Amino acid sequence: MSVTKGKSGPGKAPTYLDRIRRLKERVLSTMPEMDLENARLLTAGFREAEGEPLVIRKAKAFRNQCYHKTVTIWDDELIVGCAGSKIRGGILCADSCWSVLDRELETISNRKYDPFYLRPEDKKIFMKEIKPYWQGRSNYEEWLAQIPEITRALRDHGVIYIDRKAVRGWGETTAGYEWLIKEGLTGIVNTIEKERIKLDITKPGDYEKDYYLQALLIAAEGIAALAERYALEAERLAELEADPRRRGELLQVAATCHHVPQQPARTFREALQSLYLYHTCIFMEQNAASYNPGRMDQYLWPFLKADLNAGIITNDEAQELLDCLWVKFSEPCLFQDALTAEFAAGYPMFQNVCVGGVDDTGKDAVNELSCMILQATIDVQLYQPSLSVRYSMAKNPNSFLRKVVELISLGTGFPAFHNDDLGILMLMNKGIPLKEAYNWNPCGCVETNLEGRLRHYTALADINLGSMVEFALGNGKNRKSGLYIAARTGEPNNFVTYEQFINAVKTQIAYAIRAVVAGSHVLDEIGFNRPVPALSLTFRDCIEKSLDYAWGGAKYNTGNGIILIGVADLINSIAAVRHLVYDTGLIRMSELLNALEKNFEGSDKLRKLCLEAPKYGNNDPLTDQIAGDIFTFIADEIEQYRSKFGKMTPGILPVSGNTPFGLEVGALPSGRKAWQPLADGVSPSGGTDFNGPTAVLSAVAHIPHGRFVQGTLLNMKIEPAMFNTENGIAQLMAILKSMCSLGVYHVQFNVIDQDTLLRAQQEPEKYKGLLVRVAGYTAYFTELGKDVQDEIIGRTVMQGISVG
């Protein structure tokens, strides 16, 4: 297999890539639009079922969508399905949050982050059919009415972001795709019927169980009917089709959709189609990010292996089907409100697909399909699916790691590289036994998940860590508004010792966590009114307990995820105060407060001291120690809270929330000026890591990753010199193994390629923090002389190594 296969190598590209290019072109040339068909059908379904239990109404509304939604098969498609009526539609989840669109009716077509074009006729449907029915009834409205006071104050000042779950559906879960593919809806329905027979509705509690199981059956009926509609549409198109080749393809689509997901899949093709149709259904049921296909290389491999052995498919044909599915994953666009879009920009569906790792006996799980999945991302190079690698240093072969490095070198940002042992540890820390934890999968961004068995919001709310320092140095005052909104931790000028200062920071963090937990409990309550029968259908325990996913029916439940943003800003600010005010006495607290108040205006010398104080990411003993202490405190603090579903769970992943959060935070002792973005994930602040990748990883390892069970995200910049020679590839492999030894959980690489450097040369002011290696030292690229810059640009060129 060649890594360059997807590129325009003369005469080398396999022919199926022509189809993929055409499919891709259609996605790339289609502008995201609001798609209100689902909302309309959902509303009609709810209306018809007035008076019935909520979950039955939800199931009937879902079935109504399946019966009546537009069914389209586009040219060239081999895998079919679409959650809405348009390729790149934003689906409004009316029962969750119709009012979000109400607020943005006039702006959504042109808003800054993730605009959706809203057609005038759709606007009319919204005003006439959707809004009048749902006004006063959506989950979002319940939330707005019930936000606890302590939570609201911090929420309204950008200290916490906690609306995400109220403006979209569940997401952040891995459905039981494997069960559906293997046993089909028929098998699942049998299981439901068996449970139903056991019930006696004269017994207290059994009536609720009975109507719940009925709701599941209604959802299953809907899914089966939708597949059948695709089969009929394919047959209709086949009849009209003049090209015999395409007619054959359409008939094959028809045959496939007649069979799955109703029946168990018999072939790789059927397995893919069964997976995708169900995948669109759960997205249709509730618009949300992070419905994760998970370990596709594990549950699909038996199908592919059998097909290959039986000679009914070739490797290229299988690759083509996978690539087609990859394009499908890039079609849907996450609809969210303008603010949420700022926190996760780019219509991010976060459909996380994972390869590698170990099987449930703990042994190497890499197979041929793992590499084909990597190849699909190399071939297609679209923004979805989110491709993750579970790398088990002990078990996965070097050849697999090398393939991963080759994919990294393409500079797409994929794959997200996960340390398998840490992922397993995190799941165990969520209370899941080792045998099952072996089967974990990355979820959404870098969260941890378990297919068909685990329920929680992995990223319920974000806490702005920059604000924590601001509050500690302002006795609870929010600099932007001038209001005292947080804990009153005392006048900082009276902090005689470092301990007094750090205790104030910790008190502020504890206060913010408390505010989030209070809000989380409210959202859990509201979540009970948000049953998801189509999703629950593939959670075996939901059937056995006759309890919806939303009600805690999954085998494992934990408290929601609380996400920390601004890790480096927090550590660097604490370190600067400790170093400058307490350890060396170079500046007085009052001088520092004064400079921060004025955003360092006229305090060049003081700011220089702040900037030169130890910085996280350089493996400095002071920042390393602070990282360990403060993040142990944070994990302890979060874990001491429980919800109805279990222990609350910490995580560190920013998506893009570090930018809007930064807008809310004034100047910090780290030397960061007011209203600038915060650092992302567990990464060092941009342009402060002078000691190269080994120092970054060694520093980052001081955060106790295993305790942040919703994952930790590290972004690293990498120069092409790391992988454009055989030696470089070997060293990057060694770096990744070292990262695993150090206990760092995740890393994702951005390649500093030639284009980046050329742009930095032309627009230096935009690339001020860009660090590069020169001759044995690290320097800001924009501060180098032109000739040296040119020499560095020159070395980004591939040095003719063979890959693949």
Add this chain to the structure above:
Amino acid sequence: MSGGRQKSEMALTGSVLRFARASMHDGRGLRTVLFLKGCPLQCPWCSTPESRPFEPQRGYVQDLCTLCGNCVDACRVQALARAADEKDEKTVTFDPEKCQRCFGCAASCPQNAIKKYGHTLTVAEAVEQICQDEIFYFHSGGGLTISGGEPFCQAGFTANILRETKKHGIHTAVESCMHVPFSQIEMALPWLDHLYADLKQMDSRLHLLWLGENNGLILENIKKVNASCFPLVITIRLPLIPGFNDSDQNLRESAQFCAGLTNIREIEVLPYHRLGSDTYRHLGLDYQCLDLTAPSEKYLQERATFMRKFSGPLPVKTGSGLI
């Protein structure tokens, strides 16, 4: 050995330019390169001119300077002064004669336009830093490389660091110009796994003309190291400088010299590069190699192939020479 002596050896200080971690170009695997200061040669193409003198040096990056004058106020001996240049533009002048190298100017500069090249470090401090990347050495087969400057000029410091580093099971290498008394090299050999010895020019007159010293001591030292009883690996490195040492004659003689030695592992040809040219400007020095162009990959390969004809059993490799 008494604990007291051990302690004093750990407290021994050296003059250090900097550490570079995760280097891929100074030996096998991922390496921490410790650059020492002080070099007996004056190679005009040197990519780290700030490593030549033993003492810390002051650098000035004019492009970053905003002429705020903080440094002038910070200087206690008036080595810095506000002035006007020939175009009557504001400027800051520096008198190196007056400067006492307190580096108060560097500390006062809000733009970091004034650099301090070099500081002192104890053996213990150096070893602590080296050990930070232990895990990376383990997975990559890397380790420590002491470079410079000339490591053997600070022979005691170098030997002690190597000895202490070996106690942690870390692979050790030294890059040397070999223009030092052999006794200073000998001190390090028991703890050295890999020696990179430079061989720049076989013609002693040209050597003297370009580098300020003839090559007699260097050739002699290479022979002595080759004959040493310690099982270290020796690589002869030849920086390929167009117009100075890339002639057929020099390459042939260099190859033949190496081929005559029994314990050399390989010859490595490194291309000249100009990544250090900025630093000359910052030091107020002329970059004498402005007219030189870096040899192309093709030329480098061709020259290496040529050498291989005369190197007997020795392989001739080409390195990227980036660091």
